[in-house]
Amino acid sequence: MNAELDLQTIRDRLMESATNAGCNAVGVCNQEGLEGGPPSTDLTRQLEGARSAIVVSYPVDEEKLELYMGKIDHTPYQEDYIRTNNIIQGLMAEMTNQLRKFGYEAEVVFAGNTPADGTRADVMPQNERQRKAAELNPAKASDIMLGSIPLISQRMLAAASGVGFFGMSGNILTESHGAAVSLGAVITTADLPPTPVLPPEANYCDECNWCGNVCPTSFMSRTDFTTVKMGEHGHHKYSTRGHHMRCASHMAGLTGLSENGKFGSWGPSRKQLPKDDDQLLPTIMGLAGDVMKRPQVPGGFYDAQKGTKMNIMCSACNLVCHPEKKVRAKRMKMWMQGGVSIQREDGTVETMPLEDARTYLDAMPPEKRALYEDIEGTGD
Ligand code: SF4
């Protein structure tokens, strides 16, 4: 490896490789540009002496996405989600390898790098910078308790490096593919020159709130907003997020039907989450017990850190969000009018109109039906 290359050339080569591999956005941020963000923006939390991060975005397959959003077929998108993430991890491993050959230390930032997902690192503030960051960006007590605070936030890195911008959903929106992307990041001791944050006029988020409309649960506040300032840049506000388990229970398919009972995620259960956050945990434990007794949904992946089997059952808030408003409108309609999910004996999930799903559930023996909806007299 040509060790005398300057940092700018190393950066440009790595960015070019990511673009050539199919990434729709690539950027670099450094410790100064992240200053002021939450503690999860201090790169040294993961790698001692880290100075910068390379961040990439890789688009998901839009045809498969539409089969998923239209409630036509769950499998192709789930397979594409796994494929996309594996491509990113491969790319990030190669960047790490190249940076090490140039004489720098580097590490991949894995998605889901939280205590709940298995990181052993202490995510509570460890130094003065992180303590100040925690004061500016206080964490919710429930996130501390559940271990859902990331060690390093890919989202924050993506906003600070100009890969994308925050939309009202709190997801990263990219200029070409909206939020229908997977993110990846590598952190390194190389002091790579940063790329600029995207200017406010590049942000297409018109606050339509369709990300909130497609959400089957009360996760994104319509009245409270979070703003983050990193470096010199004040980023677009986003809806303050509710209790992490509200989203996670739909993402993991513990439940499915929306609060208004008219649409749902891909989860086949109709059981509702309590309004009071304090009551959530016992309900979630009951829902997790239901999943253990139901047939396994085919496909999916094993979470590398937790070792548990996962199926992707929601993500509607990011998949709906496209730069073109008419595409966004189409996806919202598909998701909300595509029917609700039921589960077959072989574990497959499919959707059908609400009334047909009612008939399907009514034909089940009560002890089986109780795995999908509350039935009086079963104690559920
Ligand atoms: S769906 Fe609308 S409000 Fe939500 S992030 Fe996208 S553009 Fe913004």
Ligand code: SF4
């Ligand atoms: S993934 Fe689903 S449940 Fe979670 S916030 Fe997005 S739309 Fe709501």
